[in-house]
Amino acid sequence: MPKMKTKSSCKKRFKVTATGRVLAGHAGKRHGMIKRSNKFLRNARGTTTLCKADEGIIKPMMPYAR
Structure with missing residues (x-):
């Protein structure tokens, strides 16, 4: 059985904790501070x-x- 692919955009932006929650950065901090x-x-x-x-x-x- 072939391996499933991870979405590249998700692996760059999110991290899954040991308890299964998803961590993400806050929005609105790229420019215009x-x-x-x-x-x-x-x-x-x-x-x-x-x-x-x-x-x-x-x-x-x-x-x-997971």
């Missing part, structure tokens, strides 16, 4: 866990990340 509030930039640091609905979209694209 000057117009964003300091509160937004502070809260958008690091990574966040996705909600269950979004996890259901990402996990099938990463078959070996």
Whole structure:
């Protein structure tokens, strides 16, 4: 049986934790920081866990990340 392929876009953007949750970076931090509030930039640091609905979209694209 051939191996299943992992979606390249998902392996670059997401990471699955040991408990099965999906980590992702915050949106809105590529450019245009000057117009964003300091509160937004502070809260958008690091990574966040996705909600269950979004996890259901990402996990099938990463078959070996469970």
